[in-house]
Amino acid sequence: MEAEGLRARKKRARLEAFVDATHRLAAEHGLERVTVEAICAEVGVSVRTFFNYFETKDDAVLGLEHWRLDPVAAETFAAGGPSGDLLPDMQALTASALDHPPLGKERMERAFEVAKGHPELMLRAYTHLQGLHDDLAALVRRRLGDTTDESVVTLVGALLLALAHATFLRWDAAGGGGDVHEHLPGVVSDLAGILATGR
Amino acid sequence: MEAEGLRARKKRARLEAFVDATHRLAAEHGLERVTVEAICAEVGVSVRTFFNYFETKDDAVLGLEHWRLDPVAAETFAAGGPSGDLLPDMQALTASALDHPPLGKERMERAFEVAKGHPELMLRAYTHLQGLHDDLAALVRRRLGDTTDESVVTLVGALLLALAHATFLRWDAAGGGGDVHEHLPGVVSDLAGILATGR
DNA sequence: ATGCATTCTTGCACGCGCTGCAGGGTTGCG
């Protein structure tokens, strides 16, 4: 019944080992003092292998691989749903992404813990998500119409990322307890309030 | 009458030489095939000196150094002006930044030309602007009140950047003629429209 | 001009991230 072969399971285990070792060492010595070599020594594997798993040292912190959007939520968004208003629907899309971290919630939280002191990591996440940019652009385009200007697509994409980032910060400010996505509505309403009413 | 000594003028000239050489080589061979060594050979200066001017190879493309906000515009923004509504005032602040590129308009346009094919550069600009983040945060905080949540500050900051980026894209899509900031109102109105009405 | 302090440039050695290649070992499957 195991659809996954031994090969795939070993690969996944190794990947998680990399991520965990990176988190452990980063928490202890600070990320900038942790070399790829050290991580590999911890895992018991060659340096060359590390780069068969990750493009970048930073990717090991974030556990980045195929952080794809939930297809169902994406489809709904593209079709103009669920509510029909763009802002709450962006909220829904973001929440779905936050609910499906690829390597489990604890790892994601530890990753964010490390990333707090290292803004470049957030940036790396941005670039990685720019791999999603094409998908995202297609989504936005399908929703808003083919004539939509590239700059508008970019704007909406940036907005989505900023939403996710701000939500993380708020979750962290609240002590890091509970679900991350619980803090999304607050962020969205603040944004809407600011933009709508001026101030 | 020359307030700038010979020293300062030489420094500035060399900095511009670095930027221009980088642009020239990048346009010819593509940025990833241009080494710092090649840039320095072009300028006729040692590699070590390059890194006395820039922290990063990418910084040479962008000519990043002290891209500070216009103090007057910043002050106006913080005080709640000029219009009193946040969105148009963000527009005004962004326009002022776009109107004061530190190394001249042609260089900025060439930098953007290179950056189009290299998203990491935009990101680098973002981190660099995070040096401004403290200033910007202080600005936003003064405007919105001391109690403003960190995440809101981040959100507004990201929004400002996205505004600038989208404006560049639109300017470029229009053929790259005329003033960049002329395309800002269109971007802003699109954003406002999207967020206000849903769709 | 002359001497002196400050600043800028340069070469050197080095660490680290990251890559291509070539080989040997492991896994999956008929």
Added chain:
DNA sequence: CGCAACCCTGCAGCGCGTGCAAGAATGCAT
């Protein structure tokens, strides 16, 4: 059991970026 596909590994090497210490250029005062 044997073959094909896949994966790990060491090695050699490039490129970015830094600390250091010696030497050149500059600014300034006399």
